[in-house]
Amino acid sequence: MVKAVVIITVSDTCFKNHAKDESGPALFQLVKEQFPDAYIHTIIVPDEKELIERELKYFCESNIDLILTTGGTGLSSRDVTPEATKAVIQREVPAIPIAMTLESLKKTPMAMLSRATAGIRDRTLIINFPGSKKAVVECIEVVKPVLSHAVSLLANDLVEVRAVHDQMQSGCPHKTSRVVVSKVALRHRESPYPMLEMTEAFHMVDAVMMHWTERVEDVPIDQSMGKVAAQQILAKEPMPPFPASVKDGYACISWDGVGIRKVRSAVTAGDTPAAPLASGECARVNTGAPIPSGADCVVQVEDTKLVKATDDAETELEVEILVVPQPHQDVRPIGFDISLGAVLLEKGDVIDAAKIGILAGAGYLKVPVRFCPRVAILSTGNELQEPFEKTLRPSHIRDSNRIMLKMLLREHGYESIDCGIARDEPAELASAIARALAKCDILVCTGGVSMGERDLLKPVLANDFGATIHFGRVRMKPGKPSTFATCDYEGKTKFIFALPGNPVSAYVCSLLFVVRALRQCTRYTSEFARMRVRLARDVKLDPRPEYARAVLHFPDNAELPVATLLGNQCSSRLLSASGASVLLELPGASETCKALPSDSVVSALVTGRIDFSRPELYGM
Numbered sequence: 001m002v003k004a005v006v007i008i009t010v011s012d013t014c015f016k017n018h019a020k021d022e023s024g025p026a027l028f029q030l031v032k033e034q035f036p037d038a039y040i041h042t043i044i045v046p047d048e049k050e051l052i053e054r055e056l057k058y059f060c061e062s063n064i065d066l067i068l069t070t071g072g073t074g075l076s077s078r079d080v081t082p083e084a085t086k087a088v089i090q091r092e093v094p095a096i097p098i099a100m101t102l103e104s105l106k107k108t109p110m111a112m113l114s115r116a117t118a119g120i121r122d123r124t125l126i127i128n129f130p131g132s133k134k135a136v137v138e139c140i141e142v143v144k145p146v147l148s149h150a151v152s153l154l155a156n157d158l159v160e161v162r163a164v165h166d167q168m169q170s171g172c173p174h175k176t177s178r179v180v181v182s183k184v185a186l187r188h189r190e191s192p193y194p195m196l197e198m199t200e201a202f203h204m205v206d207a208v209m210m211h212w213t214e215r216v217e218d219v220p221i222d223q224s225m226g227k228v229a230a231q232q233i234l235a236k237e238p239m240p241p242f243p244a245s246v247k248d249g250y251a252c253i254s255w256d257g258v259g260i261r262k263v264r265s266a267v268t269a270g271d272t273p274a275a276p277l278a279s280g281e282c283a284r285v286n287t288g289a290p291i292p293s294g295a296d297c298v299v300q301v302e303d304t305k306l307v308k309a310t311d312d313a314e315t316e317l318e319v320e321i322l323v324v325p326q327p328h329q330d331v332r333p334i335g336f337d338i339s340l341g342a343v344l345l346e347k348g349d350v351i352d353a354a355k356i357g358i359l360a361g362a363g364y365l366k367v368p369v370r371f372c373p374r375v376a377i378l379s380t381g382n383e384l385q386e387p388f389e390k391t392l393r394p395s396h397i398r399d400s401n402r403i404m405l406k407m408l409l410r411e412h413g414y415e416s417i418d419c420g421i422a423r424d425e426p427a428e429l430a431s432a433i434a435r436a437l438a439k440c441d442i443l444v445c446t447g448g449v450s451m452g453e454r455d456l457l458k459p460v461l462a463n464d465f466g467a468t469i470h471f472g473r474v475r476m477k478p479g480k481p482s483t484f485a486t487c488d489y490e491g492k493t494k495f496i497f498a499l500p501g502n503p504v505s506a507y508v509c510s511l512l513f514v515v516r517a518l519r520q521c522t523r524y525t526s527e528f529a530r531m532r533v534r535l536a537r538d539v540k541l542d543p544r545p546e547y548a549r550a551v552l553h554f555p556d557n558a559e560l561p562v563a564t565l566l567g568n569q570c571s572s573r574l575l576s577a578s579g580a581s582v583l584l585e586l587p588g589a590s591e592t593c594k595a596l597p598s599d600s601v602v603s604a605l606v607t608g609r610i611d612f613s614r615p616e617l618y619g620m
């Protein structure tokens with residue numbers, strides 16, 4: 001059955017003036033008569049090969065059964081429709097243009113000058129028609145009898161392909177999707193997702209991720225930097241494990257006082273002392289060397305005098321102690337630095353360089369830390385190009401979200417896996433998500449969560465992955481369509497934060513949901529530090545509670561820092577997050593309060609750095 005048809009008029013003239021298009025509307029009428037229940041979409045494009053190709057591919061990937069083009073099949077240099085078609089089809093159907101040409105030749109020899117082609121891409125049949133209305137009417141009559149059957153054949157093929165794919169690993173790169181792009185006129189006019197308050201959304205994430213926050217992993221100490229200790233660690237050895245000299249000098253018996261000592265032995269660091277000292281004897285020792293038994297103090301070399309040595313001066317035989325030694329002087333007793341059983345790490349401690357040194361010194365090679373989930377980042381959107389691409393195609397933008405989120409997570413101490421860009425096509429989204437889920441515990445994707453007909457994230461998650469959408473809207477600005485879902489993938493629970501595509505929304509929601517969740521998993525507290533600040537200027541309130549990006553100033557003698565918003569807070573304007581130290585928690589507007597005057601005190605979440613290297617920003 002033919003369910004969806006696209007008619008593309010290819011003509012520079014009609015593109016400039018849609019009113020001039022006669023063959024497109026004629027085709028529309030004829031298709032409508034034959035398939036009254038089909039969804040029919042028409043567009044006009046100029047005679048540009050790349051553009052035609054792009055549109056053909058786009059509609060082939062959108063579950064369209066039949067694409068009919070009209071125009072651009074002649075001999076002029078601008079006529080490129082057959083070339084564009086040949087570039088996208090995988091198999092030609094040569095008999096269709098032959099049949100059309102044979103019929104047209106009965107009317108006019110001009111039919112010889114049409115280069116129309118026909119072919120198949122995936123499950124879509126594409127047929128070129130000439131540009132004139134008369135030719136279109138004649139040609140459609142020729143193909144009419146086979147259209148329905150051809151489309152059914154292609155659709156049946158797909159059923160088979162789907163069955164094979166369903167049996168295959170869901171990580172298959174060619175995953176098909178159960179989501180059919182619905183007719184745009186039938187889309188929701190109201191979001192079906194209830195709007196959660198922020199606190200409800202946080203509670204939901206906490207509750208759903210709770211069992212993860214208890215997970216612990218043992219990591220080698222050199223990979224534990226910045227992680228949080230998951231249990232108390234006690235010293236299993238004292239440090240030092242022997243009484244050690246603090247100075248380079250002579251280990252003595254303090255009771256002997258000042259006077260001449262026989263130098264009995266020499267002990268450098270790492271040596272084992274030979275014999276115990278007797279009264280009147282000393283042992284030469286170095287810093288860190290063990291004190292021989294019998295000795296109870298060390299006299300530094302500066303407080304002694306050489307009395308007698310061997311002729312070759314290789315060995316000291318006698319020294320004089322010049323300063324009265326005190327018992328225990330310059331000796332670190334066993335366990336002086338760390339006693340046996342002392343606490344090396346408390347549960348919840350953030351591991352730093354010194355702690356790693358302590359663990360190494362105490363013989364710990366691994367340390368139990370809070371488990372850090374693997375995070376993957378995926379951008380979605382037909383309009384997205386890679387930042388490194390030289391030229392920007394028409395109506396395209398560069399993907400800024402992916403790298404921004406990667407770096408934002410890194411700023412907060414978390415690494416992530418880059419999963420590229422997926423187009424807004426159900427099958428492509430499904431395979432990109434499947435590939436990402438295979439590599440991660442938490443998937444962060446951006447785009448495609450709002451109300452547009454190409455916003456397919458939620459249906460793809462629900463239908464293709466059986467995901468539970470815990471929330472799909474939150475009363476917040478920016479970030480209203482923020483979505484949180486979980487699904488089982490390859491027997492494991494995966495957490496999905498599907499964030500809005502607007503870059504600022506992605507930035508703020510990543511902080512408030514993703515970084516927060518990661519902190520909850522990896523630390524014992526998820527909260528950002530909160531501080532009270534004064535508004536530098538009046539602020540108009542949005543109906544939704546707003547997270548405004550701001551910098552702080554610290555005026556002399558002011559009791560609170562002063563916050564200045566980083567310009568226009570529109571959710572597409574990433575400059576408003578550039579250099580932000582805090583997110584101001586502005587309340588939603590009420591009947592009685594629609595704005596906050598300057599000097600009002602509001603709370604601010606410290607989500608960024610305070611850059612003191614730019615004093616002009618901070619009023620210093």
Ligand SMILES: Nc1nc2c(c(=O)[nH]1)N[C@H]1C(S)=C(S)[C@@H](COP(=O)(O)OP(=O)(O)OC[C@H]3O[C@@H](n4cnc5c(N)ncnc54)[C@H](O)[C@@H]3O)O[C@H]1N2
Nearest residue numbers: 379381399400401447448449450451455480500501502505
């Ligand atoms: N009828 C309604 N429309 C919209 C609503 C609504 O409630 N009703 N919500 C608006 C809000 S709020 C937001 S936020 C956006 C969220 O949009 P989506 O998540 O569906 O994202 P997209 O439509 O894919 O893109 C939105 C915007 O962001 C740009 N974008 C997307 N990805 C990237 C990227 N990786 N790098 C840079 N820029 C990106 C994209 O081009 C769009 O301009 O929906 C509103 N609409």
Ligand code: MOO
Nearest residue numbers: 478479480505571
């Ligand atoms: O909620 Mo949207 O993120 O304002 O732009």
Ligand SMILES: [Mg+2]
Nearest residue numbers: 448450452455
């Ligand atoms: Mg959208």
